[in-house]
Amino acid sequence: MNLQETRDILHNGLWKQNTGIVQLLGMCPLLAVSSTVVNGVSLGLATAVVMALSGAAIAPIRSYVPNEIRIPVFILIIAVLVTVVQYLMNAYMYGLYVVLGIFIPLIVTNCIVLARVEAFASKNSALPSALDGFAMGLGLTAVLGVLGMMRELLGKGTLFSGIDLALGNMAQGWVLHIIPEYKGFLLAILPPGAFIGLGLLIAGKNWLNLRAEMRRKAAHSALDKSTAASA
Amino acid sequence: MKRIARSTMQTAVNLVFFAVLGTAILASTFFMTHDAIIKSEEAEKLKLITQIVPPELFDNDIIQDKLTIQPSGSLGTDDVTTAYRARLKGEPSAVVLESIAPDGYSGKIWLILAVRANGELAGVRVVAHKETPGLGDYIELPKSPWIKGFDGKSREVYKEADWKVKKDGGQFDYMTGATITPRAVIKAVNKALIYFGENRDKLFVANEPKKEVSK
Numbered sequence: 001m002n003l004q005e006t007r008d009i010l011h012n013g014l015w016k017q018n019t020g021i022v023q024l025l026g027m028c029p030l031l032a033v034s035s036t037v038v039n040g041v042s043l044g045l046a047t048a049v050v051m052a053l054s055g056a057a058i059a060p061i062r063s064y065v066p067n068e069i070r071i072p073v074f075i076l077i078i079a080v081l082v083t084v085v086q087y088l089m090n091a092y093m094y095g096l097y098v099v100l101g102i103f104i105p106l107i108v109t110n111c112i113v114l115a116r117v118e119a120f121a122s123k124n125s126a127l128p129s130a131l132d133g134f135a136m137g138l139g140l141t142a143v144l145g146v147l148g149m150m151r152e153l154l155g156k157g158t159l160f161s162g163i164d165l166a167l168g169n170m171a172q173g174w175v176l177h178i179i180p181e182y183k184g185f186l187l188a189i190l191p192p193g194a195f196i197g198l199g200l201l202i203a204g205k206n207w208l209n210l211r212a213e214m215r216r217k218a219a220h221s222a223l224d225k226s227t228a229a230s231a
Numbered sequence: 232m233k234r235i236a237r238s239t240m241q242t243a244v245n246l247v248f249f250a251v252l253g254t255a256i257l258a259s260t261f262f263m264t265h266d267a268i269i270k271s272e273e274a275e276k277l278k279l280i281t282q283i284v285p286p287e288l289f290d291n292d293i294i295q296d297k298l299t300i301q302p303s304g305s306l307g308t309d310d311v312t313t314a315y316r317a318r319l320k321g322e323p324s325a326v327v328l329e330s331i332a333p334d335g336y337s338g339k340i341w342l343i344l345a346v347r348a349n350g351e352l353a354g355v356r357v358v359a360h361k362e363t364p365g366l367g368d369y370i371e372l373p374k375s376p377w378i379k380g381f382d383g384k385s386r387e388v389y390k391e392a393d394w395k396v397k398k399d400g401g402q403f404d405y406m407t408g409a410t411i412t413p414r415a416v417i418k419a420v421n422k423a424l425i426y427f428g429e430n431r432d433k434l435f436v437a438n439e440p441k442k443e444v445s446k
Binding site for chain 2: 065
C-alpha cells in the first residue's frame with residue numbers, strides 16, 4: 001500500500017464518496033441518533049470500528065468463500081463483529097449503550113457496511129480494506145457529528161450534552177450551554193430536523209464542489225489566455 | 232450430477248465452518264463480558280434506587296434483597312418484575328416497585344417507585360418513556376422537578392379524588408398543553424400504592440434473607 005493509495009482511500013471515505021452526504025447510505029441511524037453531537041459521534045465511531053474490523057476480517061478469507069454464498073458469509077461475519085462490539089459497550093460503556101439502544105445491533109443492517117465489504121474488501125488485501133472501512137466510517141461520523149451539532153445547538157442550545165455517558169463522570173462538566181435560558185426548538189430535535197439538516201449539508205457540499213470546479217476552470221482559461229498572449 | 236453434488240457439499244461445509252467460527256467467537260465474548268455486564272446493570276439500578284430511597288433508610292445490600300413480582304393489573308405489568316427491599320437493622324423500611332403507566336400520550340411510561348413501610352412514597356422516577364420531547368417529557372427529573380411532587384405523599388395524605396391533576400380537581404401540578412402524560416403517571420402511581428396496600432405483608436415478609444443457622 002503506497003502513499004498515493006492511502007491518500008485516495010482516505011479522500012474517498014472522508015469526502016469524495018462520503019457515505020452520509022454523497023452515497024446517502026445508512027439513513028436510519030443518521031435520522032435517529034443525530035439529535036446530539038455525542039450520540040451521533042458515538043454511533044459513527046462504533047460503525048467505523050465495525051467497518052474496519054469487517055474489512056480486515058473479510059479481505060484475508062475472500063478467496064476461500066465461494067461466490068454464491070459470499071453475501072451470507074459476509075453478513076454473518078459483520079453480525080458477529082457488531083454483536084461483539086455491542087457486548088463490549090454493554091459491559092464497559094453502559095450509559096451510552098442504553099442511549100444508543102437498538103441502533104447498535106442495527107449497524108448490521110446498515111447497508112454501508114456490506115456495501116464497502118462487497119465493493120472493496122472482497123477485491124483488496126486486509127490492510128487497505130481495514131483503512132477503507134475506517135475512513136468510510138469516519139466520513140459517516142463526521143456527518144453525524146456536524147448534523148448532531150446543528151440539531152443540538154438549534155434544538156437545545158447546548159453542545160456535548162450527555163458526554164459523561166461516553167467518557168465517564170469526569171466529563172460531567174464538559175457540557176457547553178451555548179445559549180443560556182434557551183427554550184428549545186422542537187423541530188430540530190425531531191426527525192424532520194435531521195432531514196432538513198442533511199439537505200443543507202448536501203447542498204453545502206455541492207456548493208463547495210461547484211466552486212472548486214469554477215475556480216479550476218477560471219485558472220485554466222486564465223492560463224490559456226496568458227499562453228496565447230505570450231505566443 | 233456428481234460434480235454439482237460435490238460443489239454443493241463444499242459450499243455447505245464452507246457455510247457451516249463460518250457459522251461455527253462465528254458462534255465460537257460470540258460465545259467466548261459473551262462469557263468474557265457477562266460478569267461486567269451484570270455488574271454495570273446492577274450499578275445502574277443501584278444509582279436509580281439510591282435516588283429514590285434515601286441512604287439513611289437502609290443498611291442492607293438492597294440489590295440482592297429482591298423479590299419476584301407476578302404480573303399485575305394494578306402495576307400495569309405484563310411480565311414478571313423485580314421488587315427490591317430496603318431494610319434498616321433487619322427491619323423492612325421501604326420497597327422499590329416497578330410500574331407501567333399504559334396510557335401515556337405515546338404509549339407506555341415505565342416507572343420505578345419507592346414506598347416506605349408506612350405507605351408513604353419515598354420517591355418516583357421515570358425509567359423510560361416515549362412522550363414528546365420538550366412537551367410531555369417534564370416527567371423526567373433532569374427536565375423538571377415535577378416528579379418530586381410525589382415525595383412524601385400517600386393514600387393517607389391524599390384521598391382517592393386528590394390523585395389527579397389540578398385541572399381535573401386533584402392535587403397535582405401539570406403543564407398546559409401536556410396533561411395526558413401527568414394524568415397517566417399519577418394514575419399509575421396511585422394504582423401502585425393501592426397494590427402496595429393490598430400486598431404489604433407479602434412484599435415485606437416473603438423471602439426473608441436467610442439467617443445464619445447456628446449449630
